[in-house]
Amino acid sequence: MSALKTPVSGKDQQTGHPGAPVTLVEYGDYQCRHCGIAYPFIKRLLAEKEKDLLFVFRNFPLQEAHPAAYMAALAAEAAGRQGKFWLMHDMIFEHQDNLHGNSFIDFAAALDLDMQQFAQDWRSEAVKQKVEADFESGIRSGVNGTPTFFLNGEKVSYDETYESLLQAVEAVIPQQR
Amino acid sequence: MAETILAKGTTAPDFELYCTPDQRLKLRDLKGKRVILAFYPADWSPVCSDQMALYNEARKLFQQHNAEVIGISVDSKWCHLAFEKDRHLHFPLLADFEPKGEVSRLYGAYDEKEGQSKRALFVIDEQGVIQWSYLSPDGINPGADGILQALETMDNSQH
Numbered sequence: 001m002s003a004l005k006t007p008v009s010g011k012d013q014q015t016g017h018p019g020a021p022v023t024l025v026e027y028g029d030y031q032c033r034h035c036g037i038a039y040p041f042i043k044r045l046l047a048e049k050e051k052d053l054l055f056v057f058r059n060f061p062l063q064e065a066h067p068a069a070y071m072a073a074l075a076a077e078a079a080g081r082q083g084k085f086w087l088m089h090d091m092i093f094e095h096q097d098n099l100h101g102n103s104f105i106d107f108a109a110a111l112d113l114d115m116q117q118f119a120q121d122w123r124s125e126a127v128k129q130k131v132e133a134d135f136e137s138g139i140r141s142g143v144n145g146t147p148t149f150f151l152n153g154e155k156v157s158y159d160e161t162y163e164s165l166l167q168a169v170e171a172v173i174p175q176q177r
Numbered sequence: 178m179a180e181t182i183l184a185k186g187t188t189a190p191d192f193e194l195y196c197t198p199d200q201r202l203k204l205r206d207l208k209g210k211r212v213i214l215a216f217y218p219a220d221w222s223p224v225c226s227d228q229m230a231l232y233n234e235a236r237k238l239f240q241q242h243n244a245e246v247i248g249i250s251v252d253s254k255w256c257h258l259a260f261e262k263d264r265h266l267h268f269p270l271l272a273d274f275e276p277k278g279e280v281s282r283l284y285g286a287y288d289e290k291e292g293q294s295k296r297a298l299f300v301i302d303e304q305g306v307i308q309w310s311y312l313s314p315d316g317i318n319p320g321a322d323g324i325l326q327a328l329e330t331m332d333n334s335q336h
Contacts, residue, residue: 005322064265065230139235144320145227 002155006137011130012056013077013085016046020054022172024165025150027058027138030073030092031066031099032146034160039093041162045169052173057089058134060146068099073131075104078121079113087111182285182297182312189214189301190283194271195254202247202269205305211244211331212301213324216286216294218315220252220260220270228296228318233266235321242328243303249273249280250294286312300327 008014008023026042028035046055059077061069072092079088091107092099108118121127141150149156149165156168183189189204189212196202204212217228232239232246239246248270252260257270273280273294281287286297298319300309309327313319 062230062234064233064267135234136238139231139238139321140325142320142322144231144318 002142004150004153004155005140007153008054008056011133012058013080013089014054014056015086016054017051018054020052022049022052022169023054023056023152024156024169025056025058027060027134027141027143027146027148029059029061029066029069029146030076031069031096032062033096035147036093036096037160038147038158038165039096041165044162045165048166049169049173053169058138059131060135060138060143060148061131062146068101068103070131071101071104072099073134074122074127075107077127077130078118078124079108079111081121081127082113082117084111084113182295182310183299183307184310185307187307189299189305189307190280191305192280192283194249194273194280196247196269196271198254198258202271204301207245208305209303211242211303211328212299213239213244213246214249214284214299214301215246216249216281216284216297216299218288218291218293218296219250220256224296224316224318229266229270230264231318231321233264233268235325236268238321238325239328242325242332244300244324244328247271251278251281251292288315291315298324300324300331302331 004025008025042055046053059073061073063070076085076088076092079085088107088111095103108115149158151168152172158164191204193201193203215232229248236246246268251273253274254272257272261270278287281294284299286295288295296313296315296319298311299307302308308331311319311323
């Protein structure tokens, strides 16, 4: 019930150190409060474990529970088409308390995206399929809520603390050396 | 009365329960479709809400396998209605309310001590036979991976 069924690939949004011994995958929802809590933890982890960590974000929007979550996921992926996925990702989480339909247009403008291209990508079938494929891979991997983390393919026991993530990462690093 | 949950190969006991304040749903009316029965302890409790929210989103994946999901708990039809509205749930929640827990008992999914349904899943085929069942600890959201695997196994055995 607890292994990542879809391996990390070039289709994934990745940040951190390519070829790092540790890959952390998050299934997240931009309007999920708990994902908002985890957001700075990931930043800190990437800063502290710079050379050892690759981080992947996969979309798991609960559309009915969070009305802007799906649009947010599409917006981040659309920004990714212009090489600015992580900037959009950060901007969305940093404004998590106040997301609405127009937010993403404002964010895209603030990030200096090509607006016409963004509008087109945001509504494109390809971007929609990316988000839905992420969701499906999460369901198949036993994701039952957000955030759910996988570390080198194994589900992490995350208890909403930075320490639980740090310990999980540190438990994997020495084995690789 | 079943002591453990009904297993694969058992014919799913028929039932008729309220799915809205004025409509009842019979299991046999769904013959020809696959049915996912999700017994759960209570509306509004945190784990259940997550589980039902997840199934709400996973419905489109279930439907690709000709399957519909149905939730069942001992909550009343009015309680279900409020819960469905609040969470925007698009699948039926059945009220195993009177006699309390009768259908849950038939499936071995009733917790006598707590007076509520256990967290149990059943995947029933087009002919009304249980093809997969799973009992989850009360506090643990079982996700949907087991359900999808069961549906895929059923697809493969048909070909």
